Amino acid sequence: MVARTALVALAALTVGAQAHQVFNHPSVWGLKTSLENPLNQGTKNWFCAGQKPHTGKGKLQIRAGQTLSVPVTCGEAVGNPDNAVQICSNDINGFHGGGGCALSITSKQNPTIDDFTVFSVAAKCPDLGRKVPFQIPANLPAGEYVCSWSWIPNPQNAAAEYYENCFDCSVVSDVKGTVTGGIKLRDHVFGVPGFPSDNQEGRLYKNAFKNGAQKIEVSGGGAPVPPVTTQTGHSTRKPRSSSTKAHSSTKEHSSTKPTHTAEPTQEPTENPEPTAEPTVEPTAEPTAEPTAEPTAEPTAEPTTPPKKCHKNKDRA
Known part of the structure; x- marks a missing residue:
């Protein structure tokens, strides 16, 4: 009986040791508990946790200019994010002291790590199973995308580890175009083959990024044109009105001068009237x-x- 109790306790410790963090949303490719495991230098097919594209359920909807709150939880809470705080409370160490999380995006449906652009960072992430708020750039263009969640844990609570989950997403926005510039995710990958594994403290997202929406560049579109056209119309009208005033004032000045010239011409014409009167009367x-x-x-x-x-x- 004592031996059995010891085995149960050992199993619990093993689960606790393996419990880490996952982007807990149905749209994540191949969503399951094992996605919580870190991707380190010995991991094969580390990109997107080695999952096949578009194997999640549905798409996560993102609205430009607003705040997106999503569950980042321990693997045991997969499929039950609403109770994640309670479920994950048995493994506080699995949060590794936070460190900050990032969301990245690409329009390519079969992307590589080079295709992703970081568009939002939450400095307080993970947050003990609570939903994490990500601020979305106002100029993020509308469209169907592949998104990535990534996390570098605090070195005081974890080894050189890197976490990443990919998922399908759609952006609702008034802006049209394509993301062409910004901070590349490839420059902030850590602890996997071909990428740095030193200076973990400096590479934490909460230290390497400002908190909130990140600056992105968009081409081939932008904000709606009508307001610009309207302003152009007003600006066009103002010069016309001012030019009209200028012409009218010029005409007034020019007409004033000819008026004095015309009056003498008309006066002799009117003066012959007395000549006409005597001519008729006599x-x-x-x-x-x-x-x-x-x-x-x-x-x-x-x-x-x-x-x-x-x-x-x-x-x-």
């Missing part, structure tokens, strides 16, 4: 009065008296 008055008066009076007076004379003679 011509009309002498012609109408002398012609009408002498013609009417002499004709009427001599015609009437003779008739009267004839009538008197007849009466006599």
